[in-house]
Amino acid sequence: MIRVLIVEDEILIAEAHRTYVDRVAGFEVAGVAHTGRDAMRAAANAAAAGTPIDLVLMDIGLPDISGLDVAAAFTGTRPSPDVIAITSARDLAMVRSAVAHGVVLYLLKPFTFSAFRDKLDRYVEYRKALTAGETAVSQRDIDRAMGVLRSPEERSASPKGVAPQTLDEIARAVRDSADGLGAAEVGLAVGVSRVTAWRYLEKLADDSIVERQTEYGRAGRPQVRYIWKAASGS
Incomplete structure (x- = not known):
């Protein structure tokens, strides 16, 4: 409370x-x-x-x-x-x-x-x-925290095709997973398609918020998991 x-x-x-x-x-x-x-x-x-x-x-x-x-x-x-x-x-x-x-x-x-x-x-x-006790707070963390304090009208000035609320939800889903998540898992957790989840995850990776980790299975294409950078020791 x-x-x-x-x-x-x-x-x-x-x-x-x-x-x-x-x-x-x-x-x-x-x-x-x-x-x-x-x-x-x-x-x-x-x-x-x-x-x-x-x-x-x-x-x-x-x-x-x-x-x-x-x-x-x-x-x-x-x-x-x-x-x-x-x-x-x-x-x-x-x-x-x-x-x-x-x-x-x-x-x-x-x-x-x-x-x-x-x-x-x-x-x-x-x-x-800005969860208390986090081991690292990046500029992105701070910007995201300050961003949620702004009105929806103020937040509408985000990059084209990027919904701040969706980006926050996807970032939070990855942050809360110790072993990272794939795009399909994030999509199910947040309620968006795998392709949409992948697009947001790639943005987070490009912004150095999450880290890509490629997993090679016995068959099929390699799977990419996205791990919160603080959790990966980066």
């Missing part, structure tokens, strides 16, 4: 956020804070107790401290939580400031449950793309 701290000075809005979180599988509300100081205290206490906060839903306009300053202060907590800024501020200067203070996503008030769930779904994909 992803542990969530809700930081919102309006009690009714905070409860609405709690209700929304409760409706999204895989998330649980670990606490609610109505001021910036309470938020920092709650995050520090949770970390000290061994039950750290994973994600903070941060109202920017808090009564005591700017939510962005609170987000920046979280970098001193270990492990530090991720922050989704929730605000009615629409000016670009505020957005830039949020990014500079470590905010991973930005949600504008008022919003629907659908918009809220979309942000949490993207956050889950972000966490999966």
